[in-house]
Amino acid sequence: MRISWAVLLPGLLLVAAVCRPAPAQSPGSEMDYGPALCHTITFRLPADPNAPGWPGAVTRTMNADLPGDAVLCYDMDRLAVAGWWRGPLIDASRTHLTSYKGGLPPRPGAKPAYENLESPGWKADSDALQLIGYHQHDRQVVLEYHVDGRQVLELPTAAGPCFCRTLAIGPGEQTLxxxxxxxPGATVxxxxDLSAVASGDLPLVAMLQGDTEKLAWKFADDQLExxxxxxxxxRLLSLWFREGDDLPGLEETAQANPPQDPAKLLAGGPRRWTDVVTQGTRAKDDAAYVVDDLRVPENPFGSWMRLTGIAAFPDGRxxxxxxxxxxxxxxxxxxxxxxxxxxxxxRRFAVGLYEPLGVQIVDGLIYVRGRDRITRLHDRNQDGEADFYENFHSAGQIGPSYHAFLFDLVTDAEGNFYFARSGRKAPSPGEVVKVSPDGKQREIVATQMRHANGLGAGGPHNWVLVADNPDGKFPSGASIVRPGKRYGFNGPRTEPMLYILPPKVDTSSGSQCWTDAKRWGPLGGVIAHTSFSTSQMTYVMVQDSKPHPSGFAVQFPFPFKSGVMRLCVSPLDGQLYVAGQRGWDTNAAIDGAISRIRYTGKKAYVVTGAAAVKAGVELKFSCPLDPESVDYDNFYAERIGAGVKEIEIDDVELLDDHTVLVRIPDLDPAAILDKRSTRNGGEQEYLVLDPLAIEFRIKAKDGVEIKETVYATINGN
Structure with a gap:
């Protein structure tokens, strides 16, 4: 948990101006990340922190927090040590770890004694290096990887001024x-006795300990090999090293610390984190749908509880x-x-992951989408804490900027995983990526999204949905993900939006999911949509219209305490659970919250279906309606977006006691077509129109008032 606020990095003149010390009360400033923290570490501040990348940024690191304020920073792509220092674990000033909108990734917690930002850790082809994952045992961490098919377990540690890397190298026929x-520039x-003494810019002494038979050092091309x-x-061996020229002191430290076999640390260690208990609030059953609060705790670990993902086990956890x-x-x-x-x-189950923004449970195991990888978590000794952090999938370049997020994690009916990559200030055009159930294959399914914070998967057609963050460029809402389609950011849109929401409803979307069709009352089977910006939720009814499906959205009547961003249906009770946080571009009142939207069984007064027909829009209700209230004067229609345009209603007709036809002339589904795109045989492109808002104030047959707005996105009939 050792964090500093401002560290002078080599070659920088403006560090004091750019990295001001954060106040002591900054959230996250006292967080205990456990034995290791995965993140981007930048050893040089960028000329442009909004760039997709810059020299000096190591994007996939694991920073081992060692005894005596020692830190080894591993580049998990190169399987090399990128640097080491003594002092705080990281400099977290102006990062997401200590502010709502950090502008930089972390920096080393003190001036590095050693840096290696480009050279590999092993002389082998890149496809011969395979990161398996890392293990945690109390305050120790063990890396597991393969080099040319041979297993390597690596245990970093430190004693006094000395560092140590202990390797257990598995059997194999390959020379490593x-x-x-x-x-660079050193004389070695x-x-x-297998010692090495380097002089030059970095005076260094190193020695080997353990099973050293037939080992040999070489020094060439600035590499000690x-x-x-x-x-x-x-083979079990330890490499001890330190800055300076005190080889006898290094030997004395090594002799006092014989090699520790990393294999003995793989079965799980003692529990480290005590449980925290809160008191939630169950709402009164005074309406068909109510919101329960599962209170988020303060905790003794300094963990900043901004919730970014939620999933449910079959037993309700x-x-x-x-x-x-x-x-x-x-x-x-x-x-x-x-x-x-x-x-x-x-219960704190896992720690030190890199910005987890999505989570799924598959066959009882937890999969977490961080910026660096999808991690599959294992509890080897079944004590309620993760011991093995498996590298399930880590293909693809990632960016160091504050905006280069990787979003969400959903699965389809075939077990494929999906996540989204930001297209802004990131080395990506904005993509939805599909990963095979075994994590070995990936496919870029759809492109040209700005900042797609939310996905959804499921429903009767096994759709995958994506919701972009428009930032005023186009409305919020969601689209169906279809292979090869483009979604309008920095280019044309070749797939229409399934539903569109005006700014007063949503300006920064989160995830979607389908509600339980059997256990969630009259709104079972609808799409639930989250809004991070407005801390609200919307439900969406889908019409299987042709040539494209149409969506009809209605806002839920209750606000949430935090910017709702992720949601799931519990297999145990069939209810909807939503998680949120407070960051930038949200009106959230608190940093993190979990709420349950629960169907009580009470009578509901809601719209349960909608469809575009040639004569207008049909609305179906969950309750019988008062015929006298279904009157032309009680309905109003407009196109609503950045502006408002009133739409003429010809008449309103009660088709049966649950269904109303709102007659609107000239509803043309073809209006979404950009006819210019096909003039020369090009792919059909689509316009994004303001949604049609149908407002009404009517009564149920029992006299209860129903006042609502339906936002219609009509793509067919």
């Missing part, structure tokens, strides 16, 4: 070439992720008579 140090003396011959057995890298398991008593929210237990 380890490159532990990149020493290699001893018969250890040649490791084939072996029929696992929830998984919640936080922007700062935690995964929590949330549970409370369930009985056949109902549940009890008076005692909600929060």
């Amino acid at each position: 070439r380890w490159l532990p140090f990149h020493l 003396a290699l001893g018969d 250890l040649v490791i011959p084939p072996s029929q057995e696992t 929830l998984i919640a992720t936080t922007l700062s890298g935690d995964v929590w398991i949330v549970s409370w008593p369930h009985t056949t008579a109902g549940d009890d929210l008076s005692q909600i237990t929060w």
Whole structure:
């Protein structure tokens, strides 16, 4: 948890101006990340922090927090040490870790004694290097990877001024070439005792300990290389090193600390985090749909509880992720008579992940979409905390800028995973990516999205939905993800939006999901849509119109405490759970919240279906209507977006006691077509029109008033 606020990086003259110390009370400033933190680390401040990338930024690091304020920063792509220092773990000033809108990634927590920002950690083809993951055992971390098919377990540690990397190298017929140090311009003396003394810009001493038979050092092209011959057995060796020229002191430290076998740390260690208990609030059953509050805790770990992902186990437990890298398991008593929210237990399950913005549960295992990878979490000793952080999928370039997020994680009926990549200030045109169920194959499915914070998957057609963050360029809402289609950011749109929401309803969308068709009352089977900006939710009814489906959206009547961003349906109770946070571009009142939208069984007075027909729009209600209230004067229509344009209504007709026809002339589904795009045989492009808002104030047959607005996106009939 050792965090600093401003560190002078080499070659920078404006650090003090750019990295002002954050106040001591900054959220996240005292967070304990456990034995390792994954993140981008930039060793140089960029000329343009909004650039897709810059020299000096190592985008996939794992920073091992070692004894004695020592830190080893691993580049997990190159399987190399990118740097080491003594002092705080990171400089977190002006980052997402300590502010609502950080402008920079973390920097080293102190001036690095060593840097290697480009050279590989092993002399091997890139496809011969495979990161398997890393293990946590109490405050220790063990990396697991393969080099030319041979397993390597690596345990970093430190003692006094000395660092140590202990390797357990598995059997294999391949000769391995380890490159532990990149020493430009150095002169290196290699001893018969397998010591190495480097002089130059970085005076350094190093020595080997353990099973060193037939090992040999080489120094060429600024690389210190250890040649490791084939072996029929696992080889255990430690590399001790420190800055300076005190080789006797290094040898003394090494002799006092014999090699520790990393393999003995893989089965899981003792629990580190105590449970935290909160008292939730169950709403009164005074309406058909009510909102329960699952209170988010303050905690003794300094964890900033900005919730960014949610998923549910079959037994009703929830998984919640936080922007700062935690995964929590949330549970409370369930009985056949109902549940009890008076005692909600929060268990810290995993720590130190890189901006988790999506989570799924598949076959009982938790998958987390961080910026660096999809991590599959394992609890080896079944003590309620993750011990093994498996690298399930990490293909593709990522960016260091504050805006280069990777969003959400959903699965389709075939078990494929989907996530979105930001197209703004990022090395991506804005994409939805599909990953095979085994994590080995990836496919860019759709492109040209600005900042698609939310996805949804499911429904009767097994659709995948994507909701972009428009920033005023075009309206909020969602579209169906179709292979090869483009979605309008910095280019044309070749797939129409399924539904469009005006700015007063949503300006920054989150995820979507389909509600439980059997257990969520009259709104079972609709699409639930989240708005991070307005802290509101909308439900969407879909018409299977031709040539494209149409969407009809209605805003739920209740606000939420936080910017709702992720949601799921619990397999246990069939209810809708939503998680949110506070950041920029939201009116959220608190940093994080989990709410449950619960169907009580009470009578509902809601729109349950909508369809565009030749004569206008049909609206179906959950209750019988008062015929006298279904009158022309009680309905109003307009196109609503940046401006408002009134739309003529010819008449309103009660078709049956649950269904109203709003007669609107000249509703033309073809209006969404950009006819210019096909003049020369090009692909059909689509316009984004303001939604048709149909407002009404009528009564149910029992006298209850129904006042609502339906936002219609008509793509066919």
